[in-house]
Amino acid sequence: MSTDCTTSSASTLTRRSLVLGIPLVAAACVSPGGGPAGPWRAMSYAEMYGPVVEGQYRIPAIDTTTINPAFLRSEVSWTGPEAAGTIVVDPKARYAYLVQPGGKALRYGVGVGREGFAWNGNARVGAKREWPKWFPPKEMIEREPRLEPYREGMDPGIQNPLGARALYLYEGQKDTLYRLHGTNEPKSIGTAASSGCIRLFNQDIIDLYARVEMNAPVVVRA
Template identity: 45%
Template sequence: MTAKQFDELALNGTGRLSRRSFLAGSAATVGAFGLAGGLAGCQTDGGMTRAEAALAYGPLPDEQFAVPAVDLDRIDRKFYRRTVRYETNEAPGTIVIDPNEYYVYFVEEDGYATRYGANVPKPEFLWDGTAYVGRKAEWPVWTPTRDQIGRDPELKKYAGGMPPSLENPLGARVLYLYQDGRYTLCTIYATIFPHTIGQGVSSGCVGLLTQDMLHLYARAPVDTNVVILPA
């Protein structure tokens, strides 16, 4: 399976497991989500120009696998990375995922956040709750689940893991989301396909442009709290 296929096809079984793993905690967090769900990330004046975006989303030749520049003609400029006003009760250093608006926020001090454009799960696989970064990896191995292999027998060749590459669905960086010590099968991952940003494409995972994912990855250590807002 290529990275493009991962972005455009649901991960079989991921959404169901994620829903179950977070369902038990949903009732306990309703109050918190009632507050968070109504909060908005208001734009600061300015934002990246096209020329600035060309630099921010340029090629990454020094990576283990050279990452191409983002085709800016295939992404709305509202999804460019930027600092925004973001009033929230979440502590600085928290990652907030807003599937309604296709944004991921990294909460900062004094009512600000860094905002990234994202792709999110397909409507039938949307879920909400709280998680944390249980582990993280650069150029990770991707291993399809049994359900995925059952749906697409060609994936059996990757049962032992797909080596890192530009074709690897998880891309250059990945944050693995956990709850109560268990991997939820959901991630925040890197994509080289700008046309997926602002779309629902997976069955539980969230993707950022590789250049944005490197930016977030450097700021989000293991144990970073993650809040997924209701859709």
């Protein structure tokens, strides 16, 4: 499904190894920094984006040879004024950053809202959900009548547009209806294809979710 929100074998990564970055192979590595989930040591892209099994849910591996490497998870220098723990989304560059101490940030490739559906502003993480249920807003159903069967929600799963995790953006106590979430369309990362929400690879949203605290500030640049 191409819509969006707005409103274990030896070769399979466990959730713990994915989130904490426990190394299995050292080749072709990136070296992201630490965060609330603990230090993240060097991992290969094959490890970082390998298959994930969480109970009944199965996330397939991402063929990173088909992805622009600029949109794969990495550690970068950070000179912005935002405090450590802040999420900064740069829709034009198609990146989300989690600011770290010491002038560093973890950078994730994202897909953003297509023209007419983008959102920007300051918010906070008002809720966190693992394998969330998806409720298309009534405006979306009006635009896309094929979504009518999901008016009462789509059950969690790999076909759910919110993917494995969702961070819900609030302005004060008001839900903006915008999310940072996983996606069942990995090739959409780096594009403007969503209905306003910020989508990440499922493997990346699992990592970001584990590192982000409730009420963490979120800045979505214009």
